[in-house]
Amino acid sequence: MKLSLLMITLVLVGCASAPITEEQAIANAISADATMRNLVSTCYQMGGQAKNVAYSARKAWWAANAPIVEAADRGFINAVNSSFGQREAAPVIGTLRFTQGVQNTAVAKVQALLGNTDQAEKCIDVLAPYVAGEKDLMNDPDYAPLYKEMMSQTQPDLSVMETARLANAKQRKYGRSLYLVQSKVVAMGCQNADITLLRNQWPLEVYDAQCADKSYLLARCEWGKCDIF
Secondary structure (H helix, E strand, O other): OOHHHHHHHHHHOOOOOOOOOHHHHHHHHHHHHHHHHHHHHHHHOOOHHHHHHHHHHHHHHHHHHHHHHHHHHHHHHHHHHHHHHOOOHHHHHHHHHHHHHHHHHHHHHHHHHHOOOOHHHHHHHHHHHHHOOOOOHHHOOOOHHHHHHHHHOOOOOHHHHHHHHHHHHHHOOOOOOHHHHHHHHHHOOOOOOEEEEEEEEOOEEEEEEEOOOOOEEEEEEEOOEEEEO
């Protein structure tokens, strides 16, 4: 399974015909988790009942779906590893673009769900199925068999993962959310930012951005969902 195939699959999630492939299952799980995290983050900031429901939704979702999302992420890592037959820069760039694509798609979905009016009320309505478990990944009969298979697979070979990490380091010290952080700091007016990766322990990443005016921003990312401070 190649990284480029996963990137194409991400675009096709939701419009593919049977039979479902492992690539589609990986992309679907990662995309669903990204949408949930962006939705929860947006609604949590609204305070009040929307904040309370957002907290409950995130807790319920992760309790039920964490093993699937983690298995999908292992599948993604294996796809990165299998791509090292290409030139060394390709997996690095592909990984960044995949993570950016997942998050951009999730943000667009959340904007479509909440619209521009009565967002707090919509948050409560949209998050209710997450709290009730109706959005759990195993509820989809088309994907459930592949999720079970993904979770039953053994943990990735740590020596292979270390090889991948070292190969990436030859290009640059990077995190999977680097492109997202770059776009977010520019949107906040931080021009010509010098971005440094302070913590690279996926799914947690921390970046420091020094702007052209010598001001600083800090970015904290979890599973590709980044907040700027």
